[in-house]
Amino acid sequence: MDTIITRKSKKNKYLITALLLFLILSFISYFSFTKKQSLNVKRGEIIIKTVENSYFEDFIVFQAKVEPLNSMLINVIEGGAVQEIFVENGAYLEQGQPLVKLYNPNTELGYVTQETSIIEQINNLNKARLDIRNQELNLAKDLVAIEHDYIDAKNNFELNKKLFEQEILSKNEWKTSQENYRFQQERKNIIQESIKKEKQTNQVQIAQINQSIAFMQKSLEILRTNKKNFLVTAPLSGRLSSFEPILGKTYLAGESIGKIDxxxxxxxxxxxxxxxxxxxxxxxxxxxxxxxxxxxxxxxxxxxxxxxxxxxxxxxxxxxxxxxxxxxxxxxxxxxLSEKTKTKVVSKGSFYQETAGKWIFVVEDNKAFKRNIKLGRENPLYYEILDGLKEGDKVITSNYKDYLNIELLNIED
Missing domain, CATH: 2.40.30.170 (Efflux pump adaptor protein, beta barrel domain)
Incomplete structure (x- = not known):
């Protein structure tokens, strides 16, 4: 019986000890959760700024480079390899001044072939025009002979008429002269009408030939101008930039080879x-x-x-x-970006990187408390404060990397 009583006493003792430990742990846990986490910081390690009611100007700052107001690209018209370079980058150019000379044997051969073909076509058209002129000349010669025969027939008719009226000329001779005169007159009229129509037709043909020759001449001029495009020249006066051709390098038609400012x-x-x-x-x-x-x-x-x-x-x-x-x-x-407006502002700082502007430490005496805020616009100098702070509040704007889980900062001098 004595052994049983002893064991019961030890059991009660264990229960009391466990209860005390539980109460102690519960108290420590409660204290830990309810007490604000704090950290001691040196005043020299933080930056403190004052909230101001001042004029806020919304602006941005960025870097910009100086460029000429007007520039023109120098484009290669006829592609080819660089054969000669006449100027250097940065040189001041006059309009029409040579820059580089390109070489493309296949294209040049094509130009020669086209030029020969066009010249041949022009010669053929000139020959056709000359043939028409010769034809008109031959018709004019025929007309002169016919008119001569007509005048002879007319004179003979008038003379024989008088002789026939004086009964000197026989009737048969008179009729022969009449018939010859009628024939020469009709012959002359027919030839004149034929020549008139022939001239009208020839005029149309010559106009078409002249038009074709003019078109061929224009094509020839364009072709010869294009041959000159192997020599790249300055399209206007100015300073050459972005110009770095290399001997032997091939440039395609339309490719930029530089710029004139x-x-x-x-x-x-x-x-x-x-x-x-x-x-x-x-x-x-x-x-x-x-x-x-x-x-x-x-x-x-x-x-x-x-x-x-x-x-x-x-x-x-x-x-x-x-x-x-x-x-x-x-x-x-x-x-x-906007006109000046008076509002609450705080100086910019690296605190924003960690808080995204949602909270900030507000300084009161030697302590700093965490407070939720709302920021608005910003410029390179200030943040606009919409809510959470008032004019005169002092806040910490330096980096919060070490304070993310801290509720209270104790500021030491």
């Missing part, structure tokens, strides 16, 4: 992040800093095609004053 003004070309595609439009104004002065620019063209996450924007200088610019110079463009 008309040195009569400049523009800016920029690639902007696609995020701003719907916010950048023509006629928006901005400025660049040039020699410690702000120079106004305006958007002249927006190319909406997105490549590698960016789209192209062209800007012109607002004032036409002389600017000593050089092609390829780079400027930081500040482009205004």
């Amino acid at each position: 008309v040195m009569s003004g400049y523009k800016l070309i920029a690639l902007v992040d696609e995020y701003y595609l719907d916010r950048v439009s023509k006629d928006q104004k901005g400025n660049v800093e040039y020699k410690n002065e702000k120079v106004e620019v305006v958007v002249s063209k927006v190319l909406p095609e997105v490549k590698n996450g960016r789209f192209q924007v062209e800007l012109n200088f607002v004032h036409n004053k002389e600017l000593d610019l050089r092609q390829g110079l780079s400027f930081g463009v500040q482009l205004i």
